[in-house]
Amino acid sequence: MLSEIQFMNIKNIYILFTNISDSANIWIQELHINDTIETHKEKLTIIMNLITNMNEMIDGDLDDILLIVEENLKEYILEKYAKDSLNDSIESDSEKNETNYN
16 A cells, blocks of 8 residues: 555656646546555556656666656656747747748
């Protein structure tokens, strides 16, 4: 069973993960139903597989895993947001230039 702090950390990670995957919403709803450590390790492994080149099961203390996943997830979201913002900016500049030429 999860401690209160672990529960809150996992919930925060799943909420962050909603920026990437719709399945995170389902995981948040199921959080109260299934709170076994192994189940969450599996889900945290899925997150790590999606945001890094890691392709193996995460092993170790849950508290350590939570810290690693949360930091990697935040970094991934920030990088993704920066790329999306840059692309939007380039597209916007491109549209302005086309308008100016017409």
